[in-house]
Amino acid sequence: MRAYGRVAASNCSDPNDRNYSHKFEAEIKRMKPEDLDRLLRDEDDGDEDD
Numbered sequence: 001m002r003a004y005g006r007v008a009a010s011n012c013s014d015p016n017d018r019n020y021s022h023k024f025e026a027e028i029k030r031m032k033p034e035d036l037d038r039l040l041r042d043e044d045d046g047d048e049d050d
Helices: 022-030 033-041
Strands: none
Touching: none
16 A cells, blocks of 8 residues: 655645644554455444444
8 A cells, every 4th residue: 555645735725624643644554454444444343232
């Protein structure tokens, strides 16, 4: 998987209003590919009672 960044606006009309967490980035990079895929697909692993 390749890291990507957001392209800056050339006319400064689009302020960067997004929060960024280096801690979250590090946690995602340490995840197993299967767990990341499950998280991105919003799949349950069946451990919780609904």
